[in-house]
Amino acid sequence: MTTLTKSQIKRKALVEATIELVNNSGFHAAPMSKIAKMANVSPATIYLYFENKQDLVNKVYIEVKAAFTEYAFATYDPKMDVEKGFEIIWKRIADFKLKECEEAMFLAQCDNTPIIDEPSRQEGIKHLQPLLDLWERGRKEGRIKPLSDYILYAYAINPLSFLMIMQKRGAFQLDEDHLEEAYQSAWSSIKK
Amino acid sequence: MTTLTKSQIKRKALVEATIELVNNSGFHAAPMSKIAKMANVSPATIYLYFENKQDLVNKVYIEVKAAFTEYAFATYDPKMDVEKGFEIIWKRIADFKLKECEEAMFLAQCDNTPIIDEPSRQEGIKHLQPLLDLWERGRKEGRIKPLSDYILYAYAINPLSFLMIMQKRGAFQLDEDHLEEAYQSAWSSIKK
DNA sequence: TAAAAAAGAATGAACGTTCATTTTTTGTCT
């Protein structure tokens, strides 16, 4: 249990308010004044923690992405068998997307729009390296199809984002059975 | 060759300017004044064709989605064999996403953010019915896995959006070989 | 009590939208 200083609490409130407002209204309808109000803070206070609105969104993106990948790889060990490693990572990602739904929605929005600047996007990608390493090993061992990382990601990981968004919009319910089906689809699309 | 009236030309210019600006800058950084300038039109003129900015974006979304699905199903015939039908549709969709890249980017952005209102989103979904019908038939004939439409879409169709965006960002090149690999992944993830 | 943090009010710029005019098109009459 890490106790937060008052400063850290305020900053966290700002980050959460940003995520919620951008998720529900979009960047264009998430003014600093509303973010401040939602975080119970004066608009001016935001500028003690962030340079400007762009900086705020960039930093929220990078931090959420870091939290996402940390969660994704928390129970993974590079010494694991390729198939087992992939299953572990995939299921942790699924977990995150369903449980930390707000954060995941925010990432999806950033990944599909120009609201994040290019350096922040690059910074966010870095953290995926363990997965790319796993795939590289899998290809070398002949256990994973010799496809580019982008195609593997498109078929094995990204579908979860689509399902999470549909779930968030109430279009359908992603239960345990669905999740297992989805995992099987994911694995069968990359396994040799 | 359908000849357009002056009105239709102006409206078309507005639609294209909207797509380009929203793609490159995001909704929040696509002011009416810029859209007007890019379409060589006065800001006031936009309001002769659209009620307001929200209406403009909604209508652009619906029209682009309609063009997308019309293209997707243009060479498809419901009497086709399930596998052939899927291949035809999938490849047309891939074609569209790579050739009409701007339009496809715009759709991806709308589908992953709250910039479109709910009725317009529903309207856009309707046009996908032929694909859902094909899948329903495929399930009945035992040729397609008994998965929900959302999961089928997530694994068979949506990955193309991710690949298209990566391609647009210059991250990698989606050539003929990649495309065939992607198609095989798509089909193998839904076939029984 | 000095310094740091936070606040609310203020500021100028930029936005979406409207208004008063001008320009273009259309239809009619010669």
Added chain:
DNA sequence: AGACAAAAAATGAACGTTCATTCTTTTTTA
């Protein structure tokens, strides 16, 4: 066909609002 008037389309400037950001003052912390 050409002249003209009514209607429609289009315009640039202007409006009120809202925004991101800053400034000055107050509150909290050390």
